Amino acid sequence: MQTISLAPRLDLSQASPLASALRDATGTDLVLDASEVTHLGGLAVQVLASAASTARAAGTSFTITPRSEAFDEALGLFGLAPGDLQTGEAA
Amino acid sequence: MATDPMAEIRASFFVECEELLESLQDALSDMDEGSHDNETINVVFRAVHSIKGGAGAFGLDALVGFAHRYETVMDEVRCGRMPITPEAMKLFFQAADLLQDQVRAARDGAPPPDGSEPCLVALEALMGGAPVEEDIEEATDFQPMGLSFDFGPAEDEGATPALPVWTVRFKPSAALYASGNEPLHLLRALAKLGECKTSCDLSALPALDTLDPEAACLEWVVEITGDVTDFDIREVFDFVEDVCELEITSGGADAPAGGFDLPDLAPPMGDLGADPFAATPGSEPMLEMPGAMPGMPAPTPVAAPPQNPSGVEMNNPPSLADLAETPEPTAAPIAPAEPAPAPAASAPSTGPGATVPKGNAAPAKENSSEPSATVRVDLDRIDRLVNLVGELVINQAMLAQSVAEAGLPPNSAVMTGLEAFMMLTRDIQDSVMMIRAQPVKPLFQRMGRIVREASSAVGKEVRLRTEGEATEVDKTVIERLADPLTHMIRNSVDHGLETPEKREAAGKPREGVITLSAQHRSGRVVIEITDDGAGINRPKVRDIAIKKGLIAAEAQLSDSEIDNLLFLPGFSTADQVSALSGRGVGMDVVRQAIQGLGGRITIHSEPGKGTRFSISLPLTLAVLDGMVVNVANETLVVPLSSILETATLTDEDIRALGPNTNVIHVRGAFVPLYDLGAELGYRAPMENYAGGIVLLTAQENGSRSALVVDSILEQRQVVIKGLQRSYGHIPGVAAATILGDGQIALILDPADLVSNASGRTRSQSFALAG
Numbered sequence: 001m002q003t004i005s006l007a008p009r010l011d012l013s014q015a016s017p018l019a020s021a022l023r024d025a026t027g028t029d030l031v032l033d034a035s036e037v038t039h040l041g042g043l044a045v046q047v048l049a050s051a052a053s054t055a056r057a058a059g060t061s062f063t064i065t066p067r068s069e070a071f072d073e074a075l076g077l078f079g080l081a082p083g084d085l086q087t088g089e090a091a
Numbered sequence: 092m093a094t095d096p097m098a099e100i101r102a103s104f105f106v107e108c109e110e111l112l113e114s115l116q117d118a119l120s121d122m123d124e125g126s127h128d129n130e131t132i133n134v135v136f137r138a139v140h141s142i143k144g145g146a147g148a149f150g151l152d153a154l155v156g157f158a159h160r161y162e163t164v165m166d167e168v169r170c171g172r173m174p175i176t177p178e179a180m181k182l183f184f185q186a187a188d189l190l191q192d193q194v195r196a197a198r199d200g201a202p203p204p205d206g207s208e209p210c211l212v213a214l215e216a217l218m219g220g221a222p223v224e225e226d227i228e229e230a231t232d233f234q235p236m237g238l239s240f241d242f243g244p245a246e247d248e249g250a251t252p253a254l255p256v257w258t259v260r261f262k263p264s265a266a267l268y269a270s271g272n273e274p275l276h277l278l279r280a281l282a283k284l285g286e287c288k289t290s291c292d293l294s295a296l297p298a299l300d301t302l303d304p305e306a307a308c309l310e311w312v313v314e315i316t317g318d319v320t321d322f323d324i325r326e327v328f329d330f331v332e333d334v335c336e337l338e339i340t341s342g343g344a345d346a347p348a349g350g351f352d353l354p355d356l357a358p359p360m361g362d363l364g365a366d367p368f369a370a371t372p373g374s375e376p377m378l379e380m381p382g383a384m385p386g387m388p389a390p391t392p393v394a395a396p397p398q399n400p401s402g403v404e405m406n407n408p409p410s411l412a413d414l415a416e417t418p419e420p421t422a423a424p425i426a427p428a429e430p431a432p433a434p435a436a437s438a439p440s441t442g443p444g445a446t447v448p449k450g451n452a453a454p455a456k457e458n459s460s461e462p463s464a465t466v467r468v469d470l471d472r473i474d475r476l477v478n479l480v481g482e483l484v485i486n487q488a489m490l491a492q493s494v495a496e497a498g499l500p501p502n503s504a505v506m507t508g509l510e511a512f513m514m515l516t517r518d519i520q521d522s523v524m525m526i527r528a529q530p531v532k533p534l535f536q537r538m539g540r541i542v543r544e545a546s547s548a549v550g551k552e553v554r555l556r557t558e559g560e561a562t563e564v565d566k567t568v569i570e571r572l573a574d575p576l577t578h579m580i581r582n583s584v585d586h587g588l589e590t591p592e593k594r595e596a597a598g599k600p601r602e603g604v605i606t607l608s609a610q611h612r613s614g615r616v617v618i619e620i621t622d623d624g625a626g627i628n629r630p631k632v633r634d635i636a637i638k639k640g641l642i643a644a645e646a647q648l649s650d651s652e653i654d655n656l657l658f659l660p661g662f663s664t665a666d667q668v669s670a671l672s673g674r675g676v677g678m679d680v681v682r683q684a685i686q687g688l689g690g691r692i693t694i695h696s697e698p699g700k701g702t703r704f705s706i707s708l709p710l711t712l713a714v715l716d717g718m719v720v721n722v723a724n725e726t727l728v729v730p731l732s733s734i735l736e737t738a739t740l741t742d743e744d745i746r747a748l749g750p751n752t753n754v755i756h757v758r759g760a761f762v763p764l765y766d767l768g769a770e771l772g773y774r775a776p777m778e779n780y781a782g783g784i785v786l787l788t789a790q791e792n793g794s795r796s797a798l799v800v801d802s803i804l805e806q807r808q809v810v811i812k813g814l815q816r817s818y819g820h821i822p823g824v825a826a827a828t829i830l831g832d833g834q835i836a837l838i839l840d841p842a843d844l845v846s847n848a849s850g851r852t853r854s855q856s857f858a859l860a861g
Contacts, residue, residue, distance in 0.1 A: 015268075016305065019299065023299055023300060026299065026300070041273050041275060042263065042268065042274040042309060043268055043305060045309065046302065046306075046308050047299070047304055049296055050297065050298060051299045054299040057298070074275055076289075077275055077278045077282060077289065078274070078278065078289065078291050079290045079311060079312075084293065
């Protein structure tokens with residue numbers, strides 16, 4: 001089990017670092033701490049969704065908790081549910 | 092920018108109004124003929140409603156007020172609370188006419204016309220008294236925005252509660268992210284417009300190890316319900332339109348209930364898990380979405396059959412005014428089977444309605460004149476183009492002449508090139524003429540009003556039938572036909588048709604019928620006004636003509652000559668000056684106007700059965716195909732459309748008829764012979780016409796005549812240069828033209844020439860007379 005804290009502003013500049021951090025952690029159960037997130041951009045959503053489905057395929061767990069209000073609000077605007085970015089709830 | 096955008100929008104609103112008024116008239120006519128179905132009534136309602144909506148946006152209160160009251164009545168009809176009686180139909184028509192007046196007054200900035208109150212009161216009385224005043228405030232309280240096309244809240248009278256639904260498909264490109272834009276902000280802005288159902292397509296998302304974190308793999312479909320226009324939505328994407336794919340369609344996907352609810356997006360993710368990376372990494376198979384995501388609306392959801400929540404049928408394509416209050420979804424710009432909607436949709440189009448195509452929406456009931464995409468062009472520009480093409484034709488003729496004079500072999504490159512050039516010129520010219528051509532329908536619709544007004548003024552029951560409304564005629568011709576036609580229609584109502592009592596006595600239906608028809612015949616347009624009245628009272632006409640000193644008392648006149656007396660200045664048969672006619676300004680003015688257009692008018696009347704006026708007009712006023720002939724060393728042009736054939740005369744062909752005239756025997760019939768040289772005064776009739784060349788011409792009425800010419804030079808296109816303005820009407824001459832060698836030639840009007848001809852083709856009588 002590994003925990004990664006997400007940066008407050010997940011914008012263009014954070015997409016690549018986030019992707020590499022998640023890639024490095026592939027194969028392990030992951031918990032992402034999104035409590036500090038104030039901005040969730042489209043690219044970050046892509047990375048998170050891709051990581052979630054990759055984890056789902058690999059059978060590892062991938063959860064995002066706790067989540068800030070801003071995170072959930074953005075998710076809603078994107079037309080996504082937390083379950084889309086996690087393995088647990090969706091299964 | 093020198094142009095005032097508000098003025099432009101206003102101008103297009105009035106153009107829109109004309110279209111709405113046209114469909115209003117069409118629908119009313121349909122209703123009048125018995126189609127009382129919802130569709131037809133809704134077209135009427137919508138037309139009035141849309142005019143009201145647009146007028147509100149421009150603060151045209153008088154127009155709004157009138158339209159509102161009219162609309163209220165139509166709403167009653169629509170809801171089936173008010174029966175459609177003949178009296179009601181009359182009022183509907185009258186109100187439509189008044190609405191047109193209101194629109195025109197508003198357009199021209201004139202004060203609102205008076206006289207609409209009685210009609211409205213009568214309408215409201217039909218509705219069961221009590222004019223509905225309670226929401227007039229609301230109706231006039233219409234003016235929201237400045238320049239947007241948002242014509243304000245789509246207020247409704249309780250019958251159309253549905254708010255517009257828009258479906259926005261939005262797929263950012265990598266460039267969108269790279270330029271610092273963020274879909275989140277755009278989605279948030281959309282969410283502020285109205286109630287949004289957003290779904291995200293994750294199907295193109297590759298696995299993490301192949302994911303380019305800065306590539307764009309997501310796509311959104313947002314369904315917005317609210318008082319929103321296409322324009323509002325586009326505004327959101329104003330700065331990113333060139334870095335995303337955007338498709339805005341009106342109408343909801345109407346996915347199965349719950350299809351958009353976020354939790355339901357989970358199952359698709361499950362699918363994704365089972366076959367997680369079916370999509371090729373990095374590719375953009377965005378259109379494969381629907382299969383992979385059952386919970387998602389199709390990416391082209393509007394392809395679903397048009398929904399009709401309010402029961403309102405769209406008979407016309409969405410239009411500017413419609414955008415104000417589109418209560419029902421319009422159809423898709425993309426056919427259901429269309430596999431790749433993206434390119435067209437992503438084109439950076441900024442205008443409102445850009446993806447709301449001017450195609451038709453719901454299967455329209457009758458698409459006889461389906462408007463297509465149009466561009467408004469200043470008439471001056473078209474005229475300039477027409478003139479230039481005219482010059483081009485002349486220039487080409489000159490060039491051809493020079494080439495011929497250079498004595499080049501017929502198969503030389505120059506000659507073949509020149510031929511291709513001539514064909515091109517002809518194509519250009521045809522196309523240019525087509526720009527100017529317009530259907531006669533609006534003109535005919537105006538006549539509908541004239542009939543209604545005229546018949547009620549003289550207390551007759553009259554129905555106007557129109558045929559060939561789609562016939563196209565040069566715009567100028569249409570404009571200049573309005574007055575003469577009005578006059579003739581009034582005449583038919585007033586003089587042509589009998590009173591209902593007389594009609595019944597004659598065993599005819601009380602209601603008289605006037606038929607207005609247009610058709611193309613032998614290269615001209617023929618417009619006919621036929622009534623089923625009593626026909627021309629020839630003894631009476633003759634008496635009047637004698638009384639007024641127009642003809643000698645002992646004159647022997649044929650029926651058609653008597654009929655033609657109607658065209659004499661100052662002639663009037665009406666015993667009394669009625670409200671409509673009988674003031675002595677009559678058919679002579681009509682004939683002048685028609686002749687001014689290069690046309691002719693003829694009468695055909697049968698006692699007891701009715702009268703038919705035929706107007707024959709040239710298709711265009713710019714160019715014609717002519718046969719260039721030589722007569723007594725003068726070069727003349729005869730319109731090709733009037734020539735049936737040419738022949739060389741032999742002795743046996745020619746037969747004498749009377750002291751002065753000859754006929755020729757052609758194909759088993761006798762045709763009067765006219766010597767062009769003698770008729771035009773170039774020379775005396777010849778001794779003998781054997782060996783001479785004749786042009787056999789046909790008129791619209793089917794009669795034929797043979798014109799003798801000295802030689803036929805060529806057949807070619809000539810540019811018409813009018814003589815009317817400088818010389819007035821010259822009998823037998825339609826216009827003039829400039830030939831390739833710079834020479835001026837007269838263009839003949841064979842029918843006019845023959846009707847004025849002496850027919851002298853015998854020289855001895857000429858000698859006697861001389």
